[in-house]
Amino acid sequence: xxxxxxxxxxxxxxxxxxxxxxxxxxxxxxxxxxxxxxxxxxxxxxxxxxxxxxxxxxxxxxxxxxxxxxxxxxxxxxxxxxxxxxxxxxxxxxxxxxxxxxxxxxxxxxxxxxx
Amino acid sequence: xxxxxxxxxxxxxxxxxxxxxxxxxxxxxxxxxxxxxxxxxxxxxxxxxxxxxxxxxxxxxxxxxxxxxxxxxxxxxxxxxxxxxxxxxxxxxxxxxxxxxxxxxxxxxxxxxx
Numbered sequence: 242x243x244x245x246x247x248x249x250x251x252x253x254x255x256x257x258x259x260x261x262x263x264x265x266x267x268x269x270x271x272x273x274x275x276x277x278x279x280x281x282x283x284x285x286x287x288x289x290x291x292x293x294x295x296x297x298x299x300x301x302x303x304x305x306x307x308x309x310x311x312x313x314x315x316x317x318x319x320x321x322x323x324x325x326x327x328x329x330x331x332x333x334x335x336x337x338x339x340x341x342x343x344x345x346x347x348x349x350x351x352x353x354x355x356x
Numbered sequence: 357x358x359x360x361x362x363x364x365x366x367x368x369x370x371x372x373x374x375x376x377x378x379x380x381x382x383x384x385x386x387x388x389x390x391x392x393x394x395x396x397x398x399x400x401x402x403x404x405x406x407x408x409x410x411x412x413x414x415x416x417x418x419x420x421x422x423x424x425x426x427x428x429x430x431x432x433x434x435x436x437x438x439x440x441x442x443x444x445x446x447x448x449x450x451x452x453x454x455x456x457x458x459x460x461x462x463x464x465x466x467x468x469x470x
Contacts, residue, residue, distance in 0.1 A: 250396075273456070284360075284463035285399075285446060292456050331398060342387050342406070342452055343414065344459055346398030 243268045245334050247347035254322045254354050262317040262350045264332030273335035274315045275344065276306055280328045288330075291315060302326070322354045359383065362447050362462035369437040369469045377432040377465050379447030385460075386452040388430040392416065393444040393464075402445075405430055406452055437469045 244267045254260045266272055276288040289300025296308045306317045317330060329351050333344040363378045381388065389404035391414075401414030405424040419441060421433040430449075434441060444466050450459040 245398075275458070277461070282464075282466075284362075285461040287458050287460065290458060333398075342450065342459075343389065343401050343404065344399070344448075346400075348396050348398045 243334050243336050243345050245332050245345055245347040247330075247332055247350045249350050250348075251351045251353060254352070256324055256354055256356050257321050260319050260322040260326070260352065260354070262330050262332075262352060264315045264317065264347060266313050266315060266332075266334050268334055272308075272313075272315075273337070274306075274308065275333045275335065276300065276304070276315075276317050277331045277333065278302075278328050279331065279349075285331065288317070322352075324354050324356055327352055327354045360447055360449050360460055360462035362445075362465050364465060365463065366466045367468070369434070369467065371437060371439060371469060373437050375434050375437065377434075377445055377447075377467070379430045379432065379462060380428050381430075381447075381449040381460075382428065383449060383460070384427060385449035386427070387459075388424065388447065388449045389414070389459075390420070390422065390430070390432045391446045391448060391461075393446060399446060402432065434467075439469045441467065442469045443467060 246265045274291040277285040289298050291298050291308045299305045329349050331349050332347040360381045386407045390402040391399040393399045400416050403422040405411045447462040448459045451457045
């Protein structure tokens with residue numbers, strides 16, 4: 242069975258510092274990986290995805306993620322954090338077959354960026 | 357840019373009441389689904405549909421019904437609400453066919469059962 246783990250419940254970062262939100266995965270076959278962000282009382286917004294190709298994926302709001310096959314990781318990164326980046330971040334892996342299409346989510350990591 | 361629209365955004369129900377969460381998308385997506393979000397558990401799939409007239413169960417279907425009479429709409433029905441159904445519910449949609457397609461989510465429906 243496919244699974245995703247986000248080992249940190251919360252990440253605290255000072256504004257202007259780089260941030261990393263960790264994600265590891267377990268899949269059979271090639272992984273299709275996604276990051277979503279949820280701002281308070283809002284829905285999930287798509288940030289970026291890895292399908293194939295370059296291991297460094299660039300997404301919305303200055304975020305990027307690094308796919309590492311040997312470490313089965315897909316960590317979310319940003320060079321300089323903003324207070325407005327404070328939110329709940331979810332990593333997910335796609336489980337797919339004809340007639341079936343779902344995302345398997347990690348438990349989420351709360352990012353707190355302090356001024 | 358409507359995307360995926362859910363109503364209501366907030367609802368309080370009494371135990372045993374029934375209600376329907378509405379979901380509509382204007383992107384002509386074949387695939388629609390409902391997830392529930394609970395603290396520390398991420399999102400879990402309740403029901404999904406790969407097209408009008410076709411629905412199937414996800415991980416946590418008990419206590420919920422769905423139907424898909426049109427491509428655009430995918431309502432979720434709570435038959436007899438229980439406190440364990442207090443959660444945030446998200447509707448999602450995407451094109452079907454390949455796993456490359458991004459799944460888009462609605463704004464969520466916050467449901468409290470007392």
